[in-house]
Amino acid sequence: QKEVEQNSGPLSVPEGAIASLNCTYSDRGSQSFFWYRQYSGKSPELIMSIYSNGDKEDGRFTAQLNKASQYVSLLIRDSQPSDSATYLCAVGSSGGSYIPTFGRGTSLIVHP
């Protein structure tokens, strides 16, 4: 059973701070990793993808991947109240199918 683990939170940070969201996965052969953002009552929206070890930056968002530790994270710099949402980590299968495994998500609250 391939698993993706996230702390459910909520993670509460003040406006302007760095929010750090973490995810671990069990499938050592996984090669693709994704972060989705889901606002309350809305559908998941893909915000970041990362395929290689290291950091990938996109605006205020940075995804970090460490395959040896089976760990992927999302950093949000200068957090804004509009970043308050649930962040889902998804990991691509290594087994030849095209089914990503989703974590349960971490709820982020950015308070003014």
Added chain:
Amino acid sequence: DAGVIQSPRHEVTEMGQEVTLRCKPISGHDYLFWYRQTMMRGLELLIYFNNNVPIDDSGMPEDRFSAKMPNASFSTLKIQPSEPRDSAVYFCASSPLSATYEQYFGPGTRLTVT
């Protein structure tokens, strides 16, 4: 592009009734996925299609659930008969062949079975 379209957005029905959820994927996308999301179980994959062909339906909870994709622009998820424990938000998502893992989700259908 209009994105993934789902209908209805909300459905309230009584136990034992048949429910049909509809999805129109993004034009040109090869893969279509049906998910169910609840607080207890998170986001669960029910079934997915590649070029209108069902590939993996191992996530379908039981025989009361069925899904079809008669053409590239339309899919249905049917529950017959419905039960209160089917209450959830059902999402349809699609993705292109070039980036299968990068899924685009529809707005979802919130199903309530009383």
